[in-house]
Amino acid sequence: MNHEFNRHKPIYKQIMEHICQDIVRGTYEHGDKLPSVRDFAVQVGVNANTIQRVYQELERDGIVESKRGQGTFITENEERINVLKEEMKKEIVQRFITDMMKMGFTYHEMMTTIEEEAKNDDSS
Amino acid sequence: MNHEFNRHKPIYKQIMEHICQDIVRGTYEHGDKLPSVRDFAVQVGVNANTIQRVYQELERDGIVESKRGQGTFITENEERINVLKEEMKKEIVQRFITDMMKMGFTYHEMMTTIEEEAKNDDSS
DNA sequence: ATTAGTGTACTATTAAGCTGGTACACTTAA
DNA sequence: TTAAGTGTACCAGCTTAATAGTACACTAAT
Numbered sequence: 001m002n003h004e005f006n007r008h009k010p011i012y013k014q015i016m017e018h019i020c021q022d023i024v025r026g027t028y029e030h031g032d033k034l035p036s037v038r039d040f041a042v043q044v045g046v047n048a049n050t051i052q053r054v055y056q057e058l059e060r061d062g063i064v065e066s067k068r069g070q071g072t073f074i075t076e077n078e079e080r081i082n083v084l085k086e087e088m089k090k091e092i093v094q095r096f097i098t099d100m101m102k103m104g105f106t107y108h109e110m111m112t113t114i115e116e117e118a119k120n121d122d123s124s
Numbered sequence: 125m126n127h128e129f130n131r132h133k134p135i136y137k138q139i140m141e142h143i144c145q146d147i148v149r150g151t152y153e154h155g156d157k158l159p160s161v162r163d164f165a166v167q168v169g170v171n172a173n174t175i176q177r178v179y180q181e182l183e184r185d186g187i188v189e190s191k192r193g194q195g196t197f198i199t200e201n202e203e204r205i206n207v208l209k210e211e212m213k214k215e216i217v218q219r220f221i222t223d224m225m226k227m228g229f230t231y232h233e234m235m236t237t238i239e240e241e242a243k244n245d246d247s248s
Numbered sequence: 249a250t251t252a253g254t255g256t257a258c259t260a261t262t263a264a265g266c267t268g269g270t271a272c273a274c275t276t277a278a
Numbered sequence: 279t280t281a282a283g284t285g286t287a288c289c290a291g292c293t294t295a296a297t298a299g300t301a302c303a304c305t306a307a308t
Contacts, residue, residue, distance in 0.1 A: 021227055267290105
């Protein structure tokens with residue numbers, strides 16, 4: 001999380017996304033404690049209020065649980081995490097498909113394009 | 125172009141994208157005249173300056189040509205349009221792949237997901 | 249020369265996001 | 279009880295992007 005933010009997207013959203021990615025990838029597990037708002041803010045180089053906003057929104061979404069005086073933790077609700085993963089995947093895939101269709105591409109063209117990219121990568 | 129804009133993205137960018145999509149899809153052809161800034165603004169329901177901004181940026185990118193007193197036209201440079209199409213495709217595909225990888229998916233999983241979506245659609 | 253239609257330039261105004269600062273509430277451990 | 283660490287709540291201010299309004303400049307046709 002080296003504070004290199006996209007200037008055109010709210011920082012708090014970028015941090016939220018990053019945390020969610022860590023969760024669905026398994027970097028964070030259910031019940032893990034997140035850094036305190038103040039520590040996290042220093043690490044990332046933003047104001048504590050921005051992290052507060054991140055935790056607040058994540059809690060509203062049921063992704064984390066904040067306990068006054070103790071800290072903020074990844075939810076113990078594993079099902080919620082599974083749902084999160086499905087939601088995130090669906091959003092990405094749907095976006096890809098609609099964007100490509102708006103340009104006039106077919107499903108077949110979409111697939112072959114990704115195959116080509118896979119070949120060009122080391123980690124195929 | 126029924127003015128239903130995403131609140132979280134600049135309107136002028138959304139209009140730019142829409143025009144670019146129309147170009148690469150063939151809805152607009154090279155040399156075609158675009159609506160005047162004022163007409164377009166009324167059609168879409170935004171201020172003329174917003175359209176002005178759209179045309180200005182598209183001109184900077186070599187996609188259109190504005191002629192004072194005459195109007196704004198799709199470039200005659202067909203090669204530029206081909207390049208545009210490749211750029212747009214590459215951006216969409218790259219974004220899809222990096223987003224999916226950040227979540228921990230493999231190329232194989234990406235492809236099967238799209239296949240599934242294709243099956244669920246009428247226009248498979 | 250006039251008019252209508254076009255792009256262009258300039259200057260507010262508005263809204264969102266981030267920051268900084270302060271104060272408060274709760275929990276745990278010493 | 280005290281202190282340190284935590285989340286929470288406000289609020290004022292700054293900055294930037296986006297939008298809007300108005301006036302100007304050019305072209306073509308009459």
